[in-house]
Amino acid sequence: MRHLNYNHLLYFHTVAREGSIAKASERLHLTPQTISGQLKLLEESVGKPLFDRVGRGLMLTETG
Numbered sequence: 104m105r106h107l108n109y110n111h112l113l114y115f116h117t118v119a120r121e122g123s124i125a126k127a128s129e130r131l132h133l134t135p136q137t138i139s140g141q142l143k144l145l146e147e148s149v150g151k152p153l154f155d156r157v158g159r160g161l162m163l164t165e166t167g
Contacts, residue, residue: 111145114142123159151164
C-alpha cells in the first residue's frame with residue numbers, strides 16, 4: 104500500500120459528499136485534475152475502485 108496522507112482522505116470524503124469531482128474541486132479550491140489524480144492514487148493504493156463513474160457524477164462502490 105502506498106503512503107497516504109490526510110489530503111487523500113479529504114478529497115475522497117469531499118467527492119463522496121458532493122457527488123462529482125467538479126463540485127469537490129470548487130469546494131476545495133483545487134483543479135479537477137488534482138483531485139482526480141489523487142483519487143486515482145488512492146484507488147491504486149486500495150487496489151479496487153472506490154467510485155463508479157456515472158455520467159459526470161460519481162457514486163461510491165461497495166469498497167468506497
